[in-house]
Amino acid sequence: MISFAPTEEQIVARDTMRSFAGDVLFPKARECDEAAAVPASFLAQVWELGLTATQIPEAYGGFGAARSAITNAIVLEELSYGDATLAVAATAPSLFAYAVLDQGSEEQKRAYLPLFCGDAYHAASLAWVEPSPCFDALNPATRALRKGRGFVLSGTKCLVPMGDRASHFLVVARGDEGLDAFIVARDAPALQISEPEKNLGLRALPTVTLQLDGVEVAEADRLGGSHRADVRRLLNQTRVAGAAIMTGLSRAVLDYCVPYAKEREAFDEPIARKQSIAFRLADMHIEIECSRWLTWKAASQLDHGVDATKGAHFARSYAAEKSMWIADNGVQVLGGHGFIREHPVEMWFRNARTLGVVEGIACV
Amino acid sequence: MIDFQLSANDQRLLEAFRKEAEIARRHARYYDEHEHEFPPEQLEEAKDCPNPLMLLGERAAEDAGMGVLTTLIGRSMTWGDYSVRVRRQKGGLGNSALQAAGTPEQKQKWGHLTLAMAITEPGCGSDPSKVQTTAVRDGDHWVLNGEKIFVTAGCRCEGVVVWATVDKAAGRAGIKSFLVEKGTPGFTVTHKEKKLGIRADDTAAMVLEDCRIPRENLLGGEETVSKSGSGGFRGAMKTFNMTRPNVAALGLGIAEAALDFTRDALKQAGVEIEYGGALNGQSAAAEKFIRLEMLWEAAMLSVLRAAWLADQGESNNTEASVCKAKAGAAVREITQGCIELVGPMGASRQHLLEKWFRDCRITDIYEGTGEIQRLIIARTLLGYTRNELK
Numbered sequence: 001m002i003s004f005a006p007t008e009e010q011i012v013a014r015d016t017m018r019s020f021a022g023d024v025l026f027p028k029a030r031e032c033d034e035a036a037a038v039p040a041s042f043l044a045q046v047w048e049l050g051l052t053a054t055q056i057p058e059a060y061g062g063f064g065a066a067r068s069a070i071t072n073a074i075v076l077e078e079l080s081y082g083d084a085t086l087a088v089a090a091t092a093p094s095l096f097a098y099a100v101l102d103q104g105s106e107e108q109k110r111a112y113l114p115l116f117c118g119d120a121y122h123a124a125s126l127a128w129v130e131p132s133p134c135f136d137a138l139n140p141a142t143r144a145l146r147k148g149r150g151f152v153l154s155g156t157k158c159l160v161p162m163g164d165r166a167s168h169f170l171v172v173a174r175g176d177e178g179l180d181a182f183i184v185a186r187d188a189p190a191l192q193i194s195e196p197e198k199n200l201g202l203r204a205l206p207t208v209t210l211q212l213d214g215v216e217v218a219e220a221d222r223l224g225g226s227h228r229a230d231v232r233r234l235l236n237q238t239r240v241a242g243a244a245i246m247t248g249l250s251r252a253v254l255d256y257c258v259p260y261a262k263e264r265e266a267f268d269e270p271i272a273r274k275q276s277i278a279f280r281l282a283d284m285h286i287e288i289e290c291s292r293w294l295t296w297k298a299a300s301q302l303d304h305g306v307d308a309t310k311g312a313h314f315a316r317s318y319a320a321e322k323s324m325w326i327a328d329n330g331v332q333v334l335g336g337h338g339f340i341r342e343h344p345v346e347m348w349f350r351n352a353r354t355l356g357v358v359e360g361i362a363c364v
Numbered sequence: 365m366i367d368f369q370l371s372a373n374d375q376r377l378l379e380a381f382r383k384e385a386e387i388a389r390r391h392a393r394y395y396d397e398h399e400h401e402f403p404p405e406q407l408e409e410a411k412d413c414p415n416p417l418m419l420l421g422e423r424a425a426e427d428a429g430m431g432v433l434t435t436l437i438g439r440s441m442t443w444g445d446y447s448v449r450v451r452r453q454k455g456g457l458g459n460s461a462l463q464a465a466g467t468p469e470q471k472q473k474w475g476h477l478t479l480a481m482a483i484t485e486p487g488c489g490s491d492p493s494k495v496q497t498t499a500v501r502d503g504d505h506w507v508l509n510g511e512k513i514f515v516t517a518g519c520r521c522e523g524v525v526v527w528a529t530v531d532k533a534a535g536r537a538g539i540k541s542f543l544v545e546k547g548t549p550g551f552t553v554t555h556k557e558k559k560l561g562i563r564a565d566d567t568a569a570m571v572l573e574d575c576r577i578p579r580e581n582l583l584g585g586e587e588t589v590s591k592s593g594s595g596g597f598r599g600a601m602k603t604f605n606m607t608r609p610n611v612a613a614l615g616l617g618i619a620e621a622a623l624d625f626t627r628d629a630l631k632q633a634g635v636e637i638e639y640g641g642a643l644n645g646q647s648a649a650a651e652k653f654i655r656l657e658m659l660w661e662a663a664m665l666s667v668l669r670a671a672w673l674a675d676q677g678e679s680n681n682t683e684a685s686v687c688k689a690k691a692g693a694a695v696r697e698i699t700q701g702c703i704e705l706v707g708p709m710g711a712s713r714q715h716l717l718e719k720w721f722r723d724c725r726i727t728d729i730y731e732g733t734g735e736i737q738r739l740i741i742a743r744t745l746l747g748y749t750r751n752e753l754k
Binding site: 001002003004005006007010070134135136137138139232235236239254258261262272273275278279281282283285286289290291293294296297299300301304309310312313314317318 | 365366369370371425426427428429432640641643654655657661663666668669683689690738739742746748753
């Protein structure tokens with residue numbers, strides 16, 4: 001049936017994340033952006049929310065809640081409302097954990113899922129994006145060549161979130177059979193990990209470049225083992241996550257602009273009383289709503305196990321376009337103040353541009 | 365639980381409406397070009413078709429609520445044609461007003477009639493508080509004088525809910541709705557309007573000249589003019605909370621027809637559409653088409669959201685405006701873009717695409733223009749009264 005009603009659990013999750021985002025993420029956002037680092041104390045604190053462990057079955061040490069892309073989309077929107085960068089840092093382990101949980105072999109689940117159910121933040125990541133112009137996520141240049149019973153991986157990956165400390169990477173590569181994802185340990189020979197990259201937005205998020213010069217992996221390290229995995233599904237999951245994050249960012253911009261526009265006066269009245277500003281705020285609201293419903297619809301397709309390729313494409317493209325438009329107009333509503341780092345809007349503007357082009361940095 | 369899947373029952377129902385829409389579409393061009401004729405109450409070739417509404421049956425828990433379903437049915441119908449229907453349903457906008465504002469006796473008395481709603485005047489549209497039509501009490505009667513335009517279903521309706529002021533000095537609080545039955549002396553339908561699109565649709569102009577109606581024809585029966593606040597005005601505006609999602613859905617049905625036509629045209633031209641790929645793997649035409657489709661989906665979801673809230677009995681004032689504003693702008697962009705994609709043939713009257721482009725243009729105008737919707741949304745966001753943001 002068509003329904004927009006979150007479950008009781010989803011309402012609790014939403015409200016918890018909303019207050020956590022307001023109390024913890026937003027107040028830290030600027031200082032983390034300036035320092036270009038995520039404090040270890042933050043990761044320890046956010047880990048207590050059990051973001052990754054919640055949906056891992058008890059048999060592997062998790063809390064055993066039902067897997068739900070919609071719940072995760074709601075959580076990501078709320079966290080990103082506080083700060084998108086910290087939201088990505090906090091949930092990055094889910095990129096690896098959910099892929100293994102949803103599509104890993106039993107052996108892989110037993111080996112890796114317990115890592116995410118301990119008391120301390122455990123980083124593992126997904127390596128999808130490559131540093132080539134017009135990068136096509138479904139057609140990466142990284143190759144997986146058969147060698148005996150295993151594979152040899154060659155290529156370059158970049159913007160790998162939390163890559164400075166990830167114990168394992170899930171590397172997406174193309175082989176004779178098509179797209180696959182491979183589990184590569186941090187200390188694998190022939191794997192070079194760069195220093196953290198310097199990016200336009202999400203500055204606090206440590207991302208790295210991976211250079212794979214013939215990294216050898218066993219068949220058992222291919223996601224899903226001999227059964228392989230549907231890598232497209234993983235891409236769709238990350239796209240829906242990206243859409244949720246960008247929706248949260250957009251909401252933050254609007255909620256910052258509204259009180260500002262009511263307070264800032266020009267020609268003897270608040271600028272909010274001028275239609276050029278008021279209507280722009282109305283349009284921001286409209287597009288935030290639309291982004292959220294597209295995100296929920298695609299998430300719901302994932303939860304139903306139906307093909308979410310089109311839905312995830314719509315959600316991500318729409319949220320990317322609109323969050324950029326909203327952040328851009330947020331800067332404009334604040335005028336000169338929008339350009340000053342004392343206000344968070346310029347940071348959201350940079351984050352929106354970055355989020356709109358990266359892939360595979362969060363998962364629902 | 366958040367969900368977007370239709371129940372099997374609802375799917376069957378909507379497929380039946382879609383089949384009927386295919387029949388109605390065969391007559392679309394004829395009535396577009398013969399504006400003075402009205403499409404029949406029932407199409408001859410479909411007189412043996414059972415009314416799909418008979419499939420409604422008992423609503424189960426997994427079926428959509430009536431508000432949601434109504435928007436989906438509306439969309440299915442206008443996919444065929446905006447004005448030509450296999451069978452015309454009774455009822456008009458005035459019936460919604462009667463349901464929202466009428467007393468139980470009034471609902472009993474007029475509920476079975478098709479009622480139009482007359483708000484707009486030659487000098488007032490988006491700001492109905494400036495209504496010039498007057499209603500003056502004279503013993504047990506009201507005497508109405510004024511001119512109304514753009515009255516949907518004004519020709520074929522059996523009665524009209526007329527907005528008139530009982531006290532011009534009182535502004536919005538002085539505006540009341542009156543039920544005027546067809547045939548009342550002094551009440552004339554002067555002409556059917558000639559329009560850009562939805563030409564076959566019944567859009568009338570009417571004049572009230574010393575038109576006497578019984579005192580009890582005042583909807584709601586409240587004769588006093590409230591000294592503070594908006595009186596019954598706010599209640600009257602509530603009529604729009606379901607009509608806005610509905611007209612948004614009607615526009616989206618037309619835009620969907622345009623998208624379907626364009627998808628086929630692109631396919632014929634060898635343009636492949638792939639979802640989820642990178643920008644450089646896609647032709648400009650395919651990329652543009654996907655964008656239009658995405659816009660349609662976004663607008664449709666906002667309609668479902670507003671309708672769903674109404675089904676839950678929750679306030680949907682802002683959401684109704686959100687979906688109306690979104691769909692109004694979306695259908696303009698979609699149909700204009702589809703013509704661009706199809707090229708010169710898109711402007712030919714040989715195909716219906718140019719008609720859909722004209723037909724759906726009304727979506728961003730009637731039931732409150734896109735600008736009015738933004739005004740409503742902005743007032744909510746900013747916590748402003750109508751005096752603080754005009």
